[in-house]
Amino acid sequence: MGRLQGKAAIITGGASGIGMAAAQMFAAEGAAVAIADLDQQQASDAAARIQEAGGRAIGIAVDVMDEESLADLVNASVQEFGRLDVMCNHVGGSNPRKDLDVLRLDLEEFDRTMQLNVRSALLGCRLALPHLIDVGGGSIINTASVGGLAGDYMQVAYGTAKAAVIRMTQYVATQYGAQKVRCNAVAPGAVMTPALQNNLSAEAIDKIRSHNALPFIGEPEDIAAAMLFLASDESRYITGQTLVVDGGMTSHHAIAEDRRIQPD
Ligand SMILES: NC(=O)c1ccc[n+]([C@@H]2O[C@H](COP(=O)([O-])OP(=O)(O)OC[C@H]3O[C@@H](n4cnc5c(N)ncnc54)[C@H](O)[C@@H]3O)[C@@H](O)[C@H]2O)c1
Numbered sequence: 001m002g003r004l005q006g007k008a009a010i011i012t013g014g015a016s017g018i019g020m021a022a023a024q025m026f027a028a029e030g031a032a033v034a035i036a037d038l039d040q041q042q043a044s045d046a047a048a049r050i051q052e053a054g055g056r057a058i059g060i061a062v063d064v065m066d067e068e069s070l071a072d073l074v075n076a077s078v079q080e081f082g083r084l085d086v087m088c089n090h091v092g093g094s095n096p097r098k099d100l101d102v103l104r105l106d107l108e109e110f111d112r113t114m115q116l117n118v119r120s121a122l123l124g125c126r127l128a129l130p131h132l133i134d135v136g137g138g139s140i141i142n143t144a145s146v147g148g149l150a151g152d153y154m155q156v157a158y159g160t161a162k163a164a165v166i167r168m169t170q171y172v173a174t175q176y177g178a179q180k181v182r183c184n185a186v187a188p189g190a191v192m193t194p195a196l197q198n199n200l201s202a203e204a205i206d207k208i209r210s211h212n213a214l215p216f217i218g219e220p221e222d223i224a225a226a227m228l229f230l231a232s233d234e235s236r237y238i239t240g241q242t243l244v245v246d247g248g249m250t251s252h253h254a255i256a257e258d259r260r261i262q263p264d
Helices: 017-028 040-052 067-081 107-134 156-179 194-199 202-211 220-231
Strands: 008-012 032-037 056-061 086-089 138-143 181-188 242-245
Touching (some): 008 067, 008 107, 017 032, 017 086, 017 220, 032 040, 040 056, 056 067, 067 107, 086 220, 107 138, 107 156, 107 181, 138 156, 181 220
Parallel strands (some): 008 032, 032 056, 086 138
């Protein structure tokens, strides 16, 4: 029996990258999956590929910046599958050309970033909660980032927003644990997705890799596997946590690189 047999899930940003990998894994483990994305065509294509592989999925258009659109998504998914057990608030990001250091940050980009990452996840939780409570409990997974765990020289809006996602996750876990709703976050490090490849040069990606404890950059499936664990009943006693999946990028102090002794 699949690890998510009989469950229904929504994944926002499910048409690409990590979200798509999670949708495929969830479906392969028996879940019915609503792939929700700004890009309706890509969402439908991703759903079709799951159906071809024998899974159950639908593609739904959503703009997580818009509350009404998110409400329509949740309603459409519950109507289609009859229930909701897992809500993945996965969409996020910021524009690194505008999201700079504090002095040079574009304030409109700050507001947009908070809305895209924090407000959308809060709304996703709020809209999913009544349905999760209806089925006797469920799992919410918010996508954070290692950017939310420590400071950096750029992307202050993104880091601040992801830190808020991590804390908001604890509030939801605290407030709805009694109804058996679990709420956890995943904090990916660098992952080979279109978002990463579009925003960073090959040289910059290689630089990041050199700071991982493990000698490679993760694939979308590495994060999706953590999401699957948090979605499944295997994690039934885990809530309010942030699962860092970063190849060991944050396993060491910044000074560790300077102390590294090269083999002879
Ligand atoms: N890729 C990484 O290295 C990395 C690292 C840390 C955290 N993350 C987080 O993972 C999440 C997604 O990253 P990914 O790598 O899977 O990205 P991706 O670019 O591969 O996919 C993002 C998807 O979200 C959709 N989307 C964008 N804006 C939307 C909106 N307003 N409404 C609905 N859908 C929208 C896009 O159409 C796209 O399909 C984000 O929260 C990001 O911050 C990624």
